[in-house]
Amino acid sequence: MSFETAWEALREAYRARLPERLREVEEAWRVWTSGRGGGPELYRKVHSLNGSAGTYGYRELQGLVAELEALIAPSAREEKPAEIDLREQGEKLLERMRQRIQEGIS
Amino acid sequence: MDQSARVRNAVRGELRRILLVEDEPDIQSIARLALETLGGYRVEVCGSGPEALERVGSIRPDLILLDVMMPGMDGPAVVRELRSRPETAGYPVVFMTAKVQPQELNRYLEMGALGVIAKPFDPMVLSDELRRLWEGGGGGQR
Numbered sequence: 001m002s003f004e005t006a007w008e009a010l011r012e013a014y015r016a017r018l019p020e021r022l023r024e025v026e027e028a029w030r031v032w033t034s035g036r037g038g039g040p041e042l043y044r045k046v047h048s049l050n051g052s053a054g055t056y057g058y059r060e061l062q063g064l065v066a067e068l069e070a071l072i073a074p075s076a077r078e079e080k081p082a083e084i085d086l087r088e089q090g091e092k093l094l095e096r097m098r099q100r101i102q103e104g105i106s
Numbered sequence: 107m108d109q110s111a112r113v114r115n116a117v118r119g120e121l122r123r124i125l126l127v128e129d130e131p132d133i134q135s136i137a138r139l140a141l142e143t144l145g146g147y148r149v150e151v152c153g154s155g156p157e158a159l160e161r162v163g164s165i166r167p168d169l170i171l172l173d174v175m176m177p178g179m180d181g182p183a184v185v186r187e188l189r190s191r192p193e194t195a196g197y198p199v200v201f202m203t204a205k206v207q208p209q210e211l212n213r214y215l216e217m218g219a220l221g222v223i224a225k226p227f228d229p230m231v232l233s234d235e236l237r238r239l240w241e242g243g244g245g246g247q248r
Binding site for chain 1: 130132133143144177225226229
């Protein structure tokens, strides 16, 4: 199997897993924004999704995830609570990610 | 960098076998594909720092490609542990990280790393970049 064929197969498999990956981020987001801790875990999931989306070439999605990572990094990594304006911005970014994935990223 | 690491780095031969230490399965898959198919390397994968420390003696890689941010034991902690053991102190290491500010880069180079691969990496050029670092092309990011 050529690199290109294997690469496309991996990209497609990754794309198919994206809804589940986003659900995991959203669940971690709900935990953190409800004041139940879990900031570092949320940050780790977002950071991981950021890196993998970029490596697999889904740059538009990666851009949104990178925005979310930058938004939460100062507080989530230090296990600080989410402020209201941060929560609003984060919800908007998550909604845009959901839309992009539902529309079918390429 | 300690003396044994200097010696080991100074006498590098051909790069054939790579130990990839990365916790993210999606990154493991594409890095392995790129390094094996495009680079022609043999690649062994460990999903955590402790696993890498346990297996490195039997794998005996020419180079360790090491993610910086991993849960539990991060990349720099793995290097510190490697360097503390005489039998593993000299393994060449290249870090992979999304954070490649000059200050961070210098810190990794001072630890004895050959260099840093910036994440997200381009699978098409990962092998070339690793070979460049192996051949002494400098420690900077892509």
